[in-house]
Amino acid sequence: MKPLISFTLDQDTEEMCSTLTAFAENRLAAPETFDAEDFRRRWLLAGRQGITGTCVPDEFGGSGMDAVSAAALMEALGRGCRDTGFAFSVAAHLYACLMPVVEFGTTEQKKRWLPALASGELIAAHGITEPGAGSDALSLRTRAVRDGDRYVLNGEKCFTTNAPVADVFLIQAVTDPEAGYFGLTSFLIEAGTPGLSVGRPYDKVGLRGSPMADVHLQDVAVPADQVLGAEGGGAAVFTSSMRWERTCLFAAYLGSMRRLLDSTVDHVREREQFGAPIGSFQAVSHRIVDMVMRYESARLLLFRAAVGLDEGSQDEIGPALAKLAVSEAAVQLGLDAVQLRGGLGIVDGEAETFLRDALPSRIFSGTNEIQKNNIARALGLGRAPHRRRAAR
Ligand SMILES: Cc1cc2nc3c(=O)[nH]c(=O)nc-3n(C[C@H](O)[C@H](O)[C@H](O)COP(=O)(O)OP(=O)(O)OC[C@H]3O[C@@H](n4cnc5c(N)ncnc54)[C@H](O)[C@@H]3O)c2cc1C
Structure with missing residues (x-):
C-alpha cells in the first residue's frame, strides 16, 4: 500500500x-534471547550504515541530516528491523544523548564524545527517572555537590x-534543591567511573531487544568540564532531548506500524471464511480503514513536528501531539492486528510482538497523560504546576 502523504526527501x-x-x-x-555481544555487533553494523549519528554534524562524525530526513531514516529502520527494541535503543541513544551534546556541548565535549558515539563504537544512555521521580521529573533526589573543580x-x-x-x-542531578527548574544539571559520565554501577537488566513485557537497568551513583566524582550545558541548565537539556525524542524516536514506530498494516491487509485478503476473504x-474492512486513518494521521503529525525542529521551533506541543498520536x-493498531488474525493473533508472532512493543510507547518520553496535561496547559486549561517545576 502506498502512503497517502509524502514529505519530499532528496533522492539520496x-x-x-x-x-x-x-x-x-x-x-x-x-x-x-537478548545477547549483549550480539547487540553490540549489530550496533556497529547500524553505525556503519550511518544510523547511529544521522543528525550529528559532519564535522563530528555524523551525517548532518535535518530532522525530517533523520525521521525518515528512523522510519525506514523501524520498517525493516523486526527487533523494535533495537531500533528503540538506537533512537534513545541518538535523540536523548547525542542531540543534547550537539545542542549544548562545548567544542571539547563534542570532539571527545560525538565521533565515537555517531559511528556506533560507543553506546549512550540518558538517566533522569528515579524511583520517586517519574512523571514529576523535577523532584529528583540525585544530588551533585560541587567540590573544587569536580x-x-x-x-x-x-x-x-x-x-x-x-x-x-548523561545523568541529570540536582545542584540546587531550592531552584526548581533551574536546580538541575546534566553530567556526561563514562562507564567505569568509580562509584557508578549498573543493576541487573529488567525483564520487560515489550521492547525486549532494548536492554534497560537501574544506575547507582555512590560518591561519583565528575570533573566540572563534564557538565553538559550550564550548571542549572539540566532541565533545558532534558526538555530539548524530549522534543527530539517525541518526534524522531517515534518515527521508528511508524515504520513497524506500516509493516504490520501491510501484513494485516495481506492476511484479510487471503484468509477465507464463509466462502469469501474476510x-x-x-466489519473487517472498516477496521482496516480505521487502522490506515490512525497510521496516516499520526505520520502526518510526526513529520509536521520534524519540520518544526528543522525550523528551530521551541514549540513543545507539536512533538507532544506526535508522541500521543503515534x-x-x-x-490500537496492535490490538486490531491481533483481532483480525483470530486465534493466530494470540500465538507468538508478528501482531502480538508488535502489541507488546507498542505498550511502553504510551509511557516513555513522558506518559500520554502528561502530554495531554502539557497540551491542555498550553490551551490555558488544567492545573498549573503546584510549585516551580515542570512535568515531563
Ligand atoms: C521502555 C521504557 C524506556 C524508558 N527509558 C528511560 C530512559 O532511558 N531514561 C529515563 O530516565 N527514563 C526512562 N523511562 C522511564 C519513563 O520516562 C517513566 O516511566 C515515565 O516518565 C513515567 O514515570 P513513572 O514510571 O514513574 O510513572 P508515574 O509518574 O508514577 O505515573 C504512573 C501513572 O500516573 C499518571 N500520572 C502521574 N502524574 C500525573 C498527572 N499529573 N496527571 C495525570 N496522570 C498522571 C501517569 O501518566 C501514569 O499513567 C523509560 C520507560 C519505559 C517504559
Missing part, C-alpha cells in the same frame, strides 16, 4: 531509506534504556 535520502530497510531486514534480526554525585536512576551496555551516561466483510495509534 530516499535511496538511503530503501537501502536501510533492506539492510535492517537482512542484518539486524535479533537472536531468540562534582560528587549520589543517587539512584531507574528504567535507564541502554544502561547495561552503555559506555557513556476482508470482504464490512503511540495511541500503535497500541
Whole structure:
C-alpha cells in the first residue's frame, strides 16, 4: 500500500531509506534471547550504515541530516528491523544523548564524545527517572555537590534504556534543591567511573531487544568540564532531548506500524471464511480503514513536528501531539492486528510482538497523560504546576 502523504526527501535520502530497510531486514534480526555481544555487533553494523549519528554534524562524525530526513531514516529502520527494541535503543541513544551534546556541548565535549558515539563504537544512555521521580521529573533526589573543580554525585536512576551496555551516561542531578527548574544539571559520565554501577537488566513485557537497568551513583566524582550545558541548565537539556525524542524516536514506530498494516491487509485478503476473504466483510474492512486513518494521521503529525525542529521551533506541543498520536495509534493498531488474525493473533508472532512493543510507547518520553496535561496547559486549561517545576 502506498502512503497517502509524502514529505519530499532528496533522492539520496530516499535511496538511503530503501537501502536501510533492506539492510535492517537482512542484518539486524535479533537472536531468540537478548545477547549483549550480539547487540553490540549489530550496533556497529547500524553505525556503519550511518544510523547511529544521522543528525550529528559532519564535522563530528555524523551525517548532518535535518530532522525530517533523520525521521525518515528512523522510519525506514523501524520498517525493516523486526527487533523494535533495537531500533528503540538506537533512537534513545541518538535523540536523548547525542542531540543534547550537539545542542549544548562545548567544542571539547563534542570532539571527545560525538565521533565515537555517531559511528556506533560507543553506546549512550540518558538517566533522569528515579524511583520517586517519574512523571514529576523535577523532584529528583540525585544530588551533585560541587567540590573544587569536580562534582560528587549520589543517587539512584531507574528504567535507564541502554544502561547495561552503555559506555557513556548523561545523568541529570540536582545542584540546587531550592531552584526548581533551574536546580538541575546534566553530567556526561563514562562507564567505569568509580562509584557508578549498573543493576541487573529488567525483564520487560515489550521492547525486549532494548536492554534497560537501574544506575547507582555512590560518591561519583565528575570533573566540572563534564557538565553538559550550564550548571542549572539540566532541565533545558532534558526538555530539548524530549522534543527530539517525541518526534524522531517515534518515527521508528511508524515504520513497524506500516509493516504490520501491510501484513494485516495481506492476511484479510487471503484468509477465507464463509466462502469469501474476510476482508470482504464490512466489519473487517472498516477496521482496516480505521487502522490506515490512525497510521496516516499520526505520520502526518510526526513529520509536521520534524519540520518544526528543522525550523528551530521551541514549540513543545507539536512533538507532544506526535508522541500521543503515534503511540495511541500503535497500541490500537496492535490490538486490531491481533483481532483480525483470530486465534493466530494470540500465538507468538508478528501482531502480538508488535502489541507488546507498542505498550511502553504510551509511557516513555513522558506518559500520554502528561502530554495531554502539557497540551491542555498550553490551551490555558488544567492545573498549573503546584510549585516551580515542570512535568515531563
Ligand atoms: C521502555 C521504557 C524506556 C524508558 N527509558 C528511560 C530512559 O532511558 N531514561 C529515563 O530516565 N527514563 C526512562 N523511562 C522511564 C519513563 O520516562 C517513566 O516511566 C515515565 O516518565 C513515567 O514515570 P513513572 O514510571 O514513574 O510513572 P508515574 O509518574 O508514577 O505515573 C504512573 C501513572 O500516573 C499518571 N500520572 C502521574 N502524574 C500525573 C498527572 N499529573 N496527571 C495525570 N496522570 C498522571 C501517569 O501518566 C501514569 O499513567 C523509560 C520507560 C519505559 C517504559
